[in-house]
Every structure is written in structure tokens, then in C-alpha cells.
Amino acid sequence: MHYNEALTNAAQAFEIYKKTSPAQRAQLLRGIAEAIEALGDELLEIASRESNLPLARLTGERGRTCNQLRLFADLVEEGSWVEATIDTALPGRQPLPRPDLRRMLVPLGPVVVFGASNFPLAFSTAGGDSASALAAGCTVVYKEHPGHPQTSQLVHKAITEALQKNGLPKNVFQHESGGVEVGQELVTHPATKAVAFTGSYQGGKAIFDLAMQREVPIPVYAEMGSTNPVFILPEKLKENTTELAHQAAASVLLGSGQFCTCPGLLFVPELDATDAFLETLEAELATAAPAKMLHDGIAGNYYKGLEKLLKAEGVQAIVQQETDVLEGRAALASTHVTQWLQSPALQEEIFGPFTLVVTYKSKEELLAAAKALKGQLTCTIWGTDHEQELQQKLTDVLRDKCGRLLYSGVPTGVEVSHAMTHGGPFPATTDSRSTSVGTYAIKRFARPVTFQSAPQALLPVALQDENRSGLWRTINGKLSRSSL
Structure with missing residues (x-):
């Protein structure tokens, strides 16, 4: 009443x-x-x-x-x-x-x-x-x-x-x-x-x-919410291997991952530089001090989501730490794009300091992943000037998948301005x-x-x-x- x-x-x-x-x-x-x-x-x-x-x-x-x-x-x-x-x-x-x-x-x-x-x-x-x-x-x-x-x-x-x-x-x-x-x-x-x-x-x-x-x-x-995928192109990874890993880690850890724009998916090419990228990313996340999450319900859901994802076929845990009643401990896992494409559950957001690395071998696999995405708040493309043809192909696909498309930097940090879009196709928003x-x-x-x-x-x-x-x-x- x-x-x-x-x-x-x-x-x-x-x-x-x-x-x-x-x-x-x-x-x-x-x-x-x-x-x-x-x-x-x-x-x-x-x-x-x-x-x-x-x-x-x-x-x-x-x-x-x-x-x-x-x-x-x-x-x-x-x-x-x-x-x-x-x-x-x-x-x-x-x-x-x-x-x-x-x-x-x-x-x-x-x-x-x-x-x-x-x-x-x-x-x-x-x-x-x-x-x-x-x-x-x-x-x-x-x-x-x-x-x-x-x-x-x-x-x-x-x-x-x-x-x-x-x-x-x-x-x-x-x-x-x-x-x-x-x-x-x-x-x-x-x-x-x-x-x-x-x-x-x-x-x-x-x-x-x-x-x-x-x-x-x-x-x-x-x-x-959203998984905010980051698409890392081969030449960019070769040129900026450790820098990109540091950027990704900092974005995942920001606010203990409790941002709706936290990058929960990293599409990474299979190259000689990939090992160095993963090693740096692993070191950053494994040594990060755990931070308190908003409340125990958020923390509980974070660890439940992690447990479910890490049990999925083809997913390998890279950083997996003990659960905590309130603190969010960083986690990292990987899978191959073929497995990711077969498992829609791997697109579900895990609200906390976690990201899933999805490796790919070819441009065709990367574009297939982009086309398979559900609606997102953000999508990010990291590429060099020499990779504009592939960037254009990704842009043509991703502009229909998200509300904000980035070409540098990280998705965390939403400017309040006239030109900002913080939204996107379902299920990112209604x-x-x-x-x-x-x-x-x-x-x-x-x-x-x-x-x-x-x-x-x-x-x-x-x-x-x-x-x-x-x-x-x-x-x-x-x-x-x-x-x-």
C-alpha cells in the first residue's frame, strides 16, 4: 500500500x-x-x-x-x-x-x-x-x-x-x-x-x-553486464607484448574486477610472443593483492562462476587461488577459440577480477569469434597501422555487437560526455x-x-x-x- x-x-x-x-x-x-x-x-x-x-x-x-x-x-x-x-x-x-x-x-x-x-x-x-x-x-x-x-x-x-x-x-x-x-x-x-x-x-x-x-x-x-572482449592482433602482440599484458592485467584488477566494463575475454593469437604475454599476465594476476569485494554475495557469486567455468571442457586454469568470504582473488584461464565457439556458457560474465584468454590461429578463426559474440557494452581492437584491413573487417562485425568500440586503451573507465554510449545489444542491455x-x-x-x-x-x-x-x-x- x-x-x-x-x-x-x-x-x-x-x-x-x-x-x-x-x-x-x-x-x-x-x-x-x-x-x-x-x-x-x-x-x-x-x-x-x-x-x-x-x-x-x-x-x-x-x-x-x-x-x-x-x-x-x-x-x-x-x-x-x-x-x-x-x-x-x-x-x-x-x-x-x-x-x-x-x-x-x-x-x-x-x-x-x-x-x-x-x-x-x-x-x-x-x-x-x-x-x-x-x-x-x-x-x-x-x-x-x-x-x-x-x-x-x-x-x-x-x-x-x-x-x-x-x-x-x-x-x-x-x-x-x-x-x-x-x-x-x-x-x-x-x-x-x-x-x-x-x-x-x-x-x-x-x-x-x-x-x-x-x-x-x-x-x-x-x-x-558484459564480457567486453579485447581482440589482440598478431603484429600488435609482437610489438607490444609485455605492455599489452600489463594493460590487460591492470584493467582486470581495477576495482577488484567489479566494473561492468572489465575485460573478461582476451582473444590472443598463437605466436612465439604469446608465451611471454601469458607469463606476464599470469605474474601480474597471481601476485596481485586481493581486494575486498562489495559484499559477500558478490564474492560468493564470483567464486561460483569461476568454479563452473573452470570445469568446462577445454578450459585450463592458469591462475587459480583459494576462495575467500569477501576478498576477490584474481584468476586467469585459457581455452582455444574452437572450444570457445562450441561453448556459449564461456561468454557469460564473471563479475570479478578474472579474464579468459581465448587463443586463435588464423584471421578466419578470429572473425568467426567476433561473429559469434552476444551483445556487449564494449569491444576493443588492438592492432597496428599495418593491420588495418583486419581491423576494418572486425569493425564491420563488432559495431553491430557493442555500444562502444575501442582501438586503444582499455574498456574500464567510462567518460561522462555528450558522445559516450554505455549500452549495447541484448544481453548487455534491454x-x-x-x-x-x-x-x-x-x-x-x-x-x-x-x-x-x-x-x-x-x-x-x-x-x-x-x-x-x-x-x-x-x-x-x-x-x-x-x-x-
Whole structure:
């Protein structure tokens, strides 16, 4: 009953919030960032205690959280994201006249956001999903992650203060806690218009299926993980053998492997240099100090997944350490691409400091592996300028498999920017047309509406003849900042 009230309140608050100006929403987002920063070290200490993440990592994450709030504020204030499009009337057109047509994006309504376990700030209460929904003009009902409840409640307090300071209804953002049943009630409530989720495949798929069973289905934007394959080409391996091994190891170990962009697959050619690459990689992972994982459930699933994979036919353990109740100990295994192609289970994500080396003998085997991939958040190609022909062939395949395609560096580290895509084809996400990082994320929580032959007084400001805010608009097929 309580959750029914929350969504009802969110729907009522939406009737007010959807009418706020871009300047008002931008001011709110900046106010939330300021209120989070004002929490000081208390927020970081609580988050560290609940998540086992170090203070330095959380300091950076707090900065990212506040920066993305301000980035969305800038986006909303500038305003062109609404895609204002005007086709003026052509009353004399033959054989039929054209009416005046004006289209723009408008907010969907109340959004349910589920917090993520691995980012208690940047992907949780005031994280990217909440920020982009609020920026679009939607109200939010947030379901806290049980792994860091005090952190979530403290951030919620900051959001409430910002709402109050800006004279907005407190129910623009509501905070809920509880188990699976609570999440199910929030997803199925008639007032919910969209859902955002970051977490496991099992959790995201369950939410998606539930939303599709509703009388009125709604969009679910679930980011469900990835193995983020790295394709190492022969010449590149010869030229940078140890350097590439160091890069791969550092990416696997970062955050004890608890990033959805951790490279869990390394496709490596069978060459004389391969032994040196594997020896370096093995040494890096075997000697790495174990780091605490987010909670014992994450650690337990990590070791269960490892045990299952290492029992698979054709898989050889290279680094295998004793299990621990909480600490993530690095692991490494290998197999040949022919075995990998026969075993779909070897594509499953193991959330932790582990990677599977898949060796190949020919370009044909490498391309076959690329074509066999399931949807990914990222794919990476490491090649030299002399290998551009093969890189092009891989690119043609991999651009249909992922949301972000890298040609140098490692997939860990997701820039919050206008051009970023953090998403990908199923099962990486439930909707490959969207992103959960970067300003394009705002489009998830909006839909197009066309106003036909509308009086000026009834049109949204962005579609009126006078372009008072200087928006970029498409007028009769051409971009313009002019008034009509």
C-alpha cells in the first residue's frame, strides 16, 4: 500500500514538475550537486564502510556524480535536446495543403530507478539514471540498493533539501527500500512510465519480463553486464607484448574486477610472443593483492562462476587461488577459440577480477569469434597501422555487437560526455538504442509529440514562432536559431 502511495504521489508531482522551465530544472540539478558536496567526508566514510570501496575511489566517484548532474543542467539549459522541429503550413500546396506541424520531445512521467551495487554514488541515488530522468522533466521513485542503504538515504536527504530550496514538491523524488517484492510493485504500478536498472542479467531480465506483462507495457532500460572482449592482433602482440599484458592485467584488477566494463575475454593469437604475454599476465594476476569485494554475495557469486567455468571442457586454469568470504582473488584461464565457439556458457560474465584468454590461429578463426559474440557494452581492437584491413573487417562485425568500440586503451573507465554510449545489444542491455552514461541518456525518458495547427499561446515555448531562448531548431528541414 505504501508503494502505491509513492507512485500516486509521483504522478501528482509530475503534473507540476513537467511544467517547469529548463532554467528551473537546471537550477535543481546544480542544487543537488551542491547539496551532495556539502555532505563532506561523512558521505564518503559511510559509503566506504558499506561498500568496502576505498576513500580515494569514492572521492572520484562523488566528483563524477556531481559533474554529471551539472552536465545535464547545462544540457537542459541549452535546450536543443528536445529536438524542436517545425514544418510550417503550405496552404497552397497541390494536390493537398500541408498543415502547420511542430514536434518536440516531452517527459514520459514517473520513472522507477534501481540503484547499482558497484557504484554507490555515480549509478545510484543521484546517479546518471536519476539525473537524466530529472533533467527530462520526469519525477523519480528510487529503489535503494541493499548494499549501501545509509549512503543512499544520505544522498536522498541532499536531493530533498535541493527540492525544498528550489520550491519544488518533495515528491518529485522519492526514496524506497525493501526487497524483490518492493521492486515488483514499483515496476507494475500503473503510474510508472519507465524503469532504469543497472545490475545482473537475472535481475534486469526479470524486471523487463515483468514490465512486458503489464496491461500497458513500459520501456525498461536495464544495463546487465558484459564480457567486453579485447581482440589482440598478431603484429600488435609482437610489438607490444609485455605492455599489452600489463594493460590487460591492470584493467582486470581495477576495482577488484567489479566494473561492468572489465575485460573478461582476451582473444590472443598463437605466436612465439604469446608465451611471454601469458607469463606476464599470469605474474601480474597471481601476485596481485586481493581486494575486498562489495559484499559477500558478490564474492560468493564470483567464486561460483569461476568454479563452473573452470570445469568446462577445454578450459585450463592458469591462475587459480583459494576462495575467500569477501576478498576477490584474481584468476586467469585459457581455452582455444574452437572450444570457445562450441561453448556459449564461456561468454557469460564473471563479475570479478578474472579474464579468459581465448587463443586463435588464423584471421578466419578470429572473425568467426567476433561473429559469434552476444551483445556487449564494449569491444576493443588492438592492432597496428599495418593491420588495418583486419581491423576494418572486425569493425564491420563488432559495431553491430557493442555500444562502444575501442582501438586503444582499455574498456574500464567510462567518460561522462555528450558522445559516450554505455549500452549495447541484448544481453548487455534491454534496449540497444540508448545509453546510461552521457547526455544522450536523457532521450530514454522522453517521447515525441506533434502539435498540429496549434495557436501560439498553446504551444510549448520551444515551438513558438519567437525563438526567445535561441534554441537550435529544425525548420522546414534546415537547422536554425532564428525566429519565424
